[in-house]
Amino acid sequence: MNFQHRHVLGIKQFNATELNFILDTAESFKEINTRKIKKVPTLRGKTIINLFFEASTRTRTSFEIAGKRLSADTVNISGSSSSVVKGETLEDTARNIEAMHPDIIVMRHGASGAADYLAKRMSCAVVNAGDGTHEHPSQALLDSFTIRQHKGKIAGLKVAIVGDITHSRVVRSNIDCLNKLGADVWLSGPKTMLPPGIERLGCKLAPSLAAAITDADVVMMLRIQRERQGKTLIPSLREYSRYFGLNEFNLKLARPDAIVMHPGPMNRGVEISSAVADGPQNVILDQVENGVAVRMALLYLAAGGENLVED
Amino acid sequence: MAIETTEILDRSSVQRALTRIAHEILEHNKGTENLVLIGIRTGGDYLAAQLQKIIAEIEGDKVPLGTIDITMYRDDLGSRSDLAMGQTDIRFPLGDRKVILVDDVLFTGRTIRAAMDALIDLGRPRNIQLAILVDRGHRELPIRPDYIGRNLPTARNEQIEVEFNDQHIPVGVSLIK
Numbered sequence: 001m002n003f004q005h006r007h008v009l010g011i012k013q014f015n016a017t018e019l020n021f022i023l024d025t026a027e028s029f030k031e032i033n034t035r036k037i038k039k040v041p042t043l044r045g046k047t048i049i050n051l052f053f054e055a056s057t058r059t060r061t062s063f064e065i066a067g068k069r070l071s072a073d074t075v076n077i078s079g080s081s082s083s084v085v086k087g088e089t090l091e092d093t094a095r096n097i098e099a100m101h102p103d104i105i106v107m108r109h110g111a112s113g114a115a116d117y118l119a120k121r122m123s124c125a126v127v128n129a130g131d132g133t134h135e136h137p138s139q140a141l142l143d144s145f146t147i148r149q150h151k152g153k154i155a156g157l158k159v160a161i162v163g164d165i166t167h168s169r170v171v172r173s174n175i176d177c178l179n180k181l182g183a184d185v186w187l188s189g190p191k192t193m194l195p196p197g198i199e200r201l202g203c204k205l206a207p208s209l210a211a212a213i214t215d216a217d218v219v220m221m222l223r224i225q226r227e228r229q230g231k232t233l234i235p236s237l238r239e240y241s242r243y244f245g246l247n248e249f250n251l252k253l254a255r256p257d258a259i260v261m262h263p264g265p266m267n268r269g270v271e272i273s274s275a276v277a278d279g280p281q282n283v284i285l286d287q288v289e290n291g292v293a294v295r296m297a298l299l300y301l302a303a304g305g306e307n308l309v310e311d
Numbered sequence: 312m313a314i315e316t317t318e319i320l321d322r323s324s325v326q327r328a329l330t331r332i333a334h335e336i337l338e339h340n341k342g343t344e345n346l347v348l349i350g351i352r353t354g355g356d357y358l359a360a361q362l363q364k365i366i367a368e369i370e371g372d373k374v375p376l377g378t379i380d381i382t383m384y385r386d387d388l389g390s391r392s393d394l395a396m397g398q399t400d401i402r403f404p405l406g407d408r409k410v411i412l413v414d415d416v417l418f419t420g421r422t423i424r425a426a427m428d429a430l431i432d433l434g435r436p437r438n439i440q441l442a443i444l445v446d447r448g449h450r451e452l453p454i455r456p457d458y459i460g461r462n463l464p465t466a467r468n469e470q471i472e473v474e475f476n477d478q479h480i481p482v483g484v485s486l487i488k
Contacts, residue, residue: 021395025394025395028396032383035433039432040383040432041384042388304394
């Protein structure tokens with residue numbers, strides 16, 4: 001396969017063959033993470049800048065470890081410790097970073113479309129680590145990778161995604177990714193957290209949590225953003241938990257071999273009960289583990305595309 | 312320009328060459344103790360499997376078999392259009408083993424350099440020996456094979472192709488001009 005992408009901005013830019021190619025590449029890198037010496041020289045001499053304007057532990061650490069295991073030099077810049085707080089614009093920050101000749105910039109930003117904006121203005125490769133409520137391609141890919149690992153396939157599976165659909169970039173990337181790979185995607189959440197017209201992305205709206213998870217092969221729970229929308233869009237966390245929380249009782253509606261996923265960080269007792277989060281069907285830590293392999297694949301492909309023209 | 316294909320080795324010549332290599336490996340290592348076979352993807356892994364079979368027929372011992380993918384260790388990332396990557400599959404420790412590294416064609420030696428780096432990242436073998444079906448010359452690194460199926464002087468622009476059937480059994484070697 002000929003992979004012809006300079007940047008990784010969203011799932012939108014890839015077709016099914018390319019998505020499978022990324023997952024296969026990640027499969028090759030997965031083995032390195034279990035070695036005694038967890039390092040290969042693939043990206044030796046490359047500089048990767050992790051530019052995180054929004055708080056993130058998992059994704060940033062995962063990208064940093066991925067870069068380091070490929071022998072790249074990784075530098076982290078977070079929004080709160082940079083000149084952004086002094087009023088510098090994104091474009092100026094980016095230009096200054098570019099002047100130091102990085103090969104890849106991995107960026108998380110609160111504004112939807114920030115990664116595309118940056119990619120158009122930079123000569124290095126840009127990898128989107130989450131932009132506003134738009135896309136989070138590496139999360140969707142690691143989710144698909146984890147589903148494939150446990151189910152052996154993605155096509156034909158029923159995947160239920162439950163929670164705050166409106167504010168989730170993870171959902172948008174996942175719907176697109178899972179659709180392209182042939183899954184049957186069902187959504188459920190409070191009406192206040194379901195954007196009108198979301199079905200046009202190619203998923204089905206379930207009338208209730210029960211309808212969404214009945215006979216599901218995969219149940220993906222989303223985080224209620226307690227610090228933000230959680231306060232005004234739902235009457236109370238207890239009520240949310242009662243109608244949209246996953247527990248050991250309603251999980252019985254799903255197929256007996258269903259897997260439970262969560263992109264983290266979890267609110268135990270809100271969207272997911274501890275019994276399920278720690279139960280035999282959870283693959284939440286597999287998701288984190290696979291995240292490193294998937295991000296190694298993305299960095300490798302972004303670095304390998306340096307001779308390509310712009311997308 | 313017309314493409315001209317000349318058959319260098321047929322199926323039975325390849326088998327004879329591999330049988331001889333198997334005997335040489337056993338002679339040189341005085342048996343199969345601590346011996347492991349590692350084939351380089353793709354081509355070398357199939358030949359390594361053949362050698363494992365032949366050695367088992369001779370000695371009655373099944374030597375551990377692994378495959379290695381060297382894409383991560385290549386020195387030409389960025390000048391390649393194909394970024395596909397295979398998987399390394401070695402399910403035994405390499406520490407103190409005598410490793411027979413197997414590849415189909417030896418050319419510049421860069422693949423072997425990468426494979427040796429990859430092996431050493433996985434453990435510390437006692438030694439690494441190199442078995443090659445066809446040595447076509449044009450080395451760019453100080454690398455020499457220990458076991459050679461056939462020496463074949465070639466021009467730089469020629470190509471050597473080792474063909475395998477669906478069962479991954481080598482059926483011939485051709486020179487393409």
